[in-house]
Amino acid sequence: MSTGDLLNIDPLELKFPFELRKQISCSLQLSNKTDNHVAFKVKTTNPKKYCVRPNTGIVLPRSTCEVIVTMQAQKEAPADMQCKDKFLLQSVKAPDGVTAKDITAEMFNREAGNVVEECKLRVVYVFSHQQTSPSQEGSELVPRGSISDNSEFVMAARTFMDQLDTQDKSPEAKALITKLTDEKNKAIQQNNKLRQELVSGIWSFLCSPALIVSDNCL
DSSP states (O other), X not given: OEEOSSEEEEOSEEEEEEOBTOOEEEEEEEEEOSXXXXXXXXXXXXXXTEEEESSEEEEOTTOEEEEEEEEOOBSSOOGGGXXXXXXXXXXXXXXXXXXXXXXXXXXXXXXXXXXXXXXXXXXXXXXXXXXXXXXXXXXXXXXXXXXXXXXXXXXXXXXXXXHHHTSOOOHHHHHHHHHHHHHXXXXXXXXXXXXHHHHHHHHHHHTSXXXXXXXXXX
């Protein structure tokens, strides 16, 4: 929260749960600390990317105003999920009875002698609740039931480990890789054991006395 002489601004970081091809919104709370009307104006370094409603307005004495910032749908994710966009919120004491329609650019002109407070806000991308971490994605690739085809299991484990090759391997990820490798080896041993038991059973059946043809039957 930013505390100026005119407004309390919360939060100072605009956190967007990033999703591709989807509009995402977050809100700002502007609280007037004074007994005067306060006019505000919101600017951004990337106006084509964001929609701010309202981008100008009046906060009544001792009251709160909500500002909604909407990020337009993005076609691709930024590198490292980092965003360089910035916002600037300006506020100034306004005459009593003034409305949003009365706000002019001149009110925020310091050269005209106006006392203008400014607060810089940064944009932060966060993972949405629908997205999963790499370790969760890897665990979903591995079948939880009985393994009927070991090659599918190996492929799933290999795919997961390939995904981690481009990322920093955390202790949790390394532990999961070890677990997947152990399960893969156990699956191979289990399949080999089943094949041996199957072959042994077939030979026992073929060599049983009931299947040996006697010369007396010819």
